[in-house]
Amino acid sequence: MNKATGKFFVPLVKMLKRWNKDHYSKLTGFHIEMALATAWPRPSNQVPALFTDYATAAAALLPALSAQLGYFTPDPAGLSGNIDDYLATDDRQRTRERLNTAAEAACIALGHERRGDHRSAINKWRDVFGDSFPAYS
16 A cells, blocks of 8 residues: 555554544554555546645545544454444544544645745644644744
8 A cells, every 4th residue: 555655655644643642542553544545545547646745645634534434444354344343433423523623724734835834834733743743943
């Protein structure tokens, strides 16, 4: 999957695992990986490369992951049903809400970046990814 996504998959999984740890910690790492693999947009012949940078990828994948959590994620080996059976309905909904909030903040951060306001962009990315995201200096 990492090779097929231009080596964006593994870093984005790590980013989203960190987001999970900092913001709610209800998803398992394996669940994040499988849900993201399912939610990852597939390129078309007209658009061979979906992402050119991590910021754009994160902004696109946060809402995609939220949408994917609206569905069950089957065990890719087919041995144990759904890998997200551990997740209570309330926890699933709260996680989706937090992902959507993070997605909105990511879009604002991208807007700041496009205007060249890097301080505001970095501060907004820190809202998304927490204190582990480097501060503006």
